[in-house]
Every structure is written in C-alpha cells, then in structure tokens.
Amino acid sequence: MIKYIFLCITFFVSNSYCQLPIKQCANGENKPTYLDVVNCKEMPCTVVTGTTAVMYMNFTAPELIDTLQAKILANVGGLNVPYPLPQPDACKALSNTHCPLEVNEPAQYKLEMPILSIFPEIGVTLSLYLEANGVKDNKVVCCIIDIQVVKP
Numbered sequence: 001m002i003k004y005i006f007l008c009i010t011f012f013v014s015n016s017y018c019q020l021p022i023k024q025c026a027n028g029e030n031k032p033t034y035l036d037v038v039n040c041k042e043m044p045c046t047v048v049t050g051t052t053a054v055m056y057m058n059f060t061a062p063e064l065i066d067t068l069q070a071k072i073l074a075n076v077g078g079l080n081v082p083y084p085l086p087q088p089d090a091c092k093a094l095s096n097t098h099c100p101l102e103v104n105e106p107a108q109y110k111l112e113m114p115i116l117s118i119f120p121e122i123g124v125t126l127s128l129y130l131e132a133n134g135v136k137d138n139k140v141v142c143c144i145i146d147i148q149v150v151k152p
C-alpha cells in the first residue's frame with residue numbers, strides 16, 4: 001500500500017496521472033494496458049447514481065477485429081447481471097483509431113456508463129470486457145472494476 005501511494009505520487013508528479021492497479025478477470029483474459037476511471041484513484045471507485053461514469057481502457061488487438069461489443073456484468077449479491085450500455089458498439093467508442101483493428105494495433109476505448117438508480121447503494125463488482133467479431137466470450141480485453149454506489 002505504501003509502495004502504491006509512493007508510486008502514485010511519483011507518477012502524479014511526473015506524469016500528472018496515477019494509474020489504477022488493474023484487476024484481471026477470472027479466466028485470465030488479457031487485461032488492459034492502461035485503465036483510467038475518471039475521478040477515481042483507488043478502488044472501490046465511488047460513483048453517484050444519476051451521473052455518468054467515464055473510463056478509458058487501452059488495449060492491444062490480439063487478432064484482426066472487425067466488430068467489438070462492449071459488455072459489463074455487474075455482480076450483485078453473487079449474481080452476474082448484464083448491465084445495459086447506451087453504446088454497446090465499442091468500435092464507435094474508440095478514441096484513437098477505428099475498426100477494423102490490425103493485429104497488435106493499440107487502441108483506446110472510452111466507456112460512458114450511466115449509473116442507473118437500479119443499483120443498490122452497495123459495493124458492486126463489474127466485469128468490463130470487449131467481445132470481438134461477434135464470437136461469444138471472445139474477450140479481447142477484460143478487467144474487474146470495484147465500485148461503490150452512492151446517492152447524490
């Protein structure tokens with residue numbers, strides 16, 4: 001922890017950002033090379049119902065990618081519930097490039113996630129992943145994000 005804070009401060013001073021530790025998904029899928037949950041320096045990230053959480057996720061395409069679906073599973077009380085996203089087409093949310101992605105092409109995905117009031121005011125574990133080429137569970141990048149939902 002102390003090491004992390006020290007790293008953070010070092011990064012903060014040198015790079016003016018502080019990288020969140022990235023948690024890998026359960027089946028060992030590729031993690032993002034960089035993750036930024038806007039306004040969150042440490043998990044769980046506090047999110048306020050009625051607002052939109054914004055996250056940036058960098059990854060490298062492991063294969064040729066023609067289509068890319070963004071998916072979130074919210075683990076609420078042990079159940080994994082698919083979370084509806086206003087823009088499930090991740091190809092339309094790439095900030096530095098566009099589809100098709102070449103093999104090994106670096107890409108940045110921007111997620112805008114409205115925090116709906118269906119969330120209970122508890123800690124929720126999100127699995128965020130991008131599924132390529134319409135193949136179920138072909139997760140080209142995946143990470144776990146812990147959030148704490150609060151009312152405004």
Ligand SMILES: *[C@@H]1O[C@H](CO)[C@@H](O)[C@H](O)[C@H]1NC(C)=O
Nearest residue numbers: 033034058095096106107108
């Ligand atoms: C993430 O991707 C963006 C867009 O390509 C790039 O500008 C940024 O430097 C990348 N960040 C890191 C830490 O790799």
